[in-house]
């Protein structure tokens with residue numbers, strides 16, 4: 001392992017601060033004894049205020065933008081230089097863990113804190129954003145914070161309502177913001193060179209590899225389908241086995257095929273049948289109709305599409321052979337987001353330096369980087385979390401891993417922001 005800019009002692013101190021701040025933010029919740037902090041709530045604004053103070057203490061100029069993201073800027077050598085943007089989200093799911101999102105914002109602040117302490121200005125400015133909504137807990141629509149920055153809020157979002165019937169527009173007003181000013185949050189493409197996000201892995205791969213850090217290659221694309229096998233209901237006692245059109249038996253055959261094929265196909269592809277309804281649904285009736293949902297995901301669109309096509313073809317063949325009908329309707333689709341190869345290379349070098357080994361992996365969960373990638377190159381650094389548990393109060397990371405992450409993150413940020421020939425092509 002080479003010498004890192006941030007010493008082991010400094011990293012341990014900074015990591016202790018990050019852990020304490022994660023604990024402090026976890027106290028800001030709408031429910032006592034558990035963490036729930038949703039977009040544009042009083043708790044969201046209080047979290048923004050704390051994070052803004054910490055940014056300020058790290059030498060940053062701080063503002064809250066027109067969609068409620070908390071933003072900070074650490075000026076480069078030349079005032080007004082384009083920025084390397086770091087960030088993650090400050091909103092949570094209900095009864096959440098304390099690291100998902102917050103860890104990325106607080107570690108970013110520590111990297112700037114270190115530069116500030118060493119009175120170091122780099123050719124690129126460093127900006128940090130704590131996104132107000134990534135999870136979509138309150139309004140059922142996601143990535144409101146990052147889509148504010150990219151300037152791609154669909155027109156219908158302002159009318160979207162929460163469970164109490166409060167619209168996004170009303171919630172903005174209550175939070176002291178103005179729905180008419182949404183567009184002001186959008187950043188010029190030339191303002192930002194690239195985006196980096198540090199996040200907990202939310203999966204077990206790093207733990208299995210016994211490494212604290214991994215570099216993300218892509219954020220998985222996903223397709224979701226409503227599927228249906230239609231056969232014939234009948235008496236469970238009187239219809240001979242050879243004459244049945246059992247929709248559940250067909251579905252079961254298909255599900256096992258899908259599990260086997262997906263496993264053989266590609267280690268990064270996953271397929272899940274998350275729901276299954278059987279009708280008429282009685283102990284003494286042959287199932288005449290089965291509804292099931294299929295969720296397939298993978299880091300590359302083409303292999304994902306090929307797998308899905310094969311699974312659907314097989315479902316048709318199974319249905320035909322058994323004298324049933326099969327139909328499937330896709331209702332959700334998101335393409336895979338590739339992480340920029342130059343940013344991956346910089347993160348990999350930094351990770352090598354900090355932990356002595358590199359590991360690349362795709363992200364199975366969605367992140368703010370999906371939206372940001374529509375405008376700017378993105379890179380992501382994953383930190384090991386206990387048993388891969390997230391979206392749960394048991395979510396946990398080790399302070400020692402956070403220290404290693406800080407060493408790597410600062411190294412990568414310093415490397416990337418030191419390149420004076422700014423412009424995204426430098427990272428390609």
Ligand SMILES: [Zn+2]
Pocket residue numbers: 089100101134199367
């Ligand atoms: Zn997250």
